[in-house]
Amino acid sequence: ETGVTQSPTHLIKTRGQQVTLRCSSQSGHNTVSWYQQALGQGPQFIFQYYREEENGRGNFPPRFSGLQFPNYSSELNVNALELDDSALYLCASSPLNSYEQYFGPGTRLTVT
Amino acid sequence: AQKVTQAQTEISVVEKEDVTLDCVYETRDTTYYLFWYKQPPSGELVFLIRRNSFDEQNEISGRYSWNFQKSTSSFNFTITASQVVDSAVYFCALSEADTGTASKLTFGTGTRLQVTL
Numbered sequence: 001e002t003g004v005t006q007s008p009t010h011l012i013k014t015r016g017q018q019v020t021l022r023c024s025s026q027s028g029h030n031t032v033s034w035y036q037q038a039l040g041q042g043p044q045f046i047f048q049y050y051r052e053e054e055n056g057r058g059n060f061p062p063r064f065s066g067l068q069f070p071n072y073s074s075e076l077n078v079n080a081l082e083l084d085d086s087a088l089y090l091c092a093s094s095p096l097n098s099y100e101q102y103f104g105p106g107t108r109l110t111v112t
Numbered sequence: 113a114q115k116v117t118q119a120q121t122e123i124s125v126v127e128k129e130d131v132t133l134d135c136v137y138e139t140r141d142t143t144y145y146l147f148w149y150k151q152p153p154s155g156e157l158v159f160l161i162r163r164n165s166f167d168e169q170n171e172i173s174g175r176y177s178w179n180f181q182k183s184t185s186s187f188n189f190t191i192t193a194s195q196v197v198d199s200a201v202y203f204c205a206l207s208e209a210d211t212g213t214a215s216k217l218t219f220g221t222g223t224r225l226q227v228t229l
Contacts, residue, residue: 033216042116042203042219043157056216088155092217099145099207101217103157 004104023091031094032074118220135204143209
C-alpha cells in the first residue's frame with residue numbers, strides 16, 4: 001500500500017452538478033497530482049499542487065479546480081459536470097525532491 | 113509535446129511463459145524519466161520501475177527486467193516466468209527530469225496482460 005487514500009470510492013452525480021473528491025497524501029509528501037482515467041485509456045494529467053499552489057496544469061477546462069491544504073491533503077472540484085467527466089480520478093503524491101509518484105486507489109465518478 | 117505509445121493492446125500468455133511489453137516514447141527533452149506502472153483490477157496504479165534518460169544500463173529485479181534503448185526511443189519491460197497474479201494492465205509513462213521534483217506523467221494507453229494456468 002502507498003499510504004495515499006481517496007474518498008469517496010464511488011460516486012454517482014447528475015449532469016450539471018458539482019463534485020468534490022478528496023485525497024490524503026502520505027506523511028512528508030508535499031506534492032500532489034490529479035489524473036483522470038477514462039475507461040480503457042491511460043491516466044491524463046489534470047494538475048499538480050506544490051506547497052498549496054498550482055504547479056502545472058494539463059489540458060482541462062477551468063471548471064476543474066483544486067486545493068492543497070497545509071497538511072498536504074488535497075481536493076479536486078469539478079463544476080457543471082458533463083457525461084464525459086465519468087472516469088476514475090487518481091491522486092498521486094510525491095515526497096520532496098523525488099520523481100516518483102505514489103497513487104491512491106482512485107474515485108470512480110459516474111455522471112448520468 | 114511528449115507522447116507514449118504502447119502498441120500492444122492485450123497479451124495472453126500461459127503461466128511460466130516470459131512476456132515482453134513494448135513502449136515507444138517521443139519527447140524533445142534531453143533529460144527525462146521513464147516509468148512502468150501496474151494497474152490490477154482494484155484500480156490502484158502500482159509503481160514498478162523508473163529509469164533516467166542518461167542511464168541506459170538495463171537491469172533485472174527479480175522476475176522483472178527492462179530494456180531501455182535511447183537510439184530507438186524504446187523502454188520495453190519483461191516479466192520472466194509469468195504468474196497469474198501478474199494479470200493486470202501495464203502502463204508506460206514519461207516525465208520531465210529537470211524540474212527538481214515530480215512533474216506530470218504522460219501515460220501510454222496501456223497493455224492488458226492476461227496470464228492463465
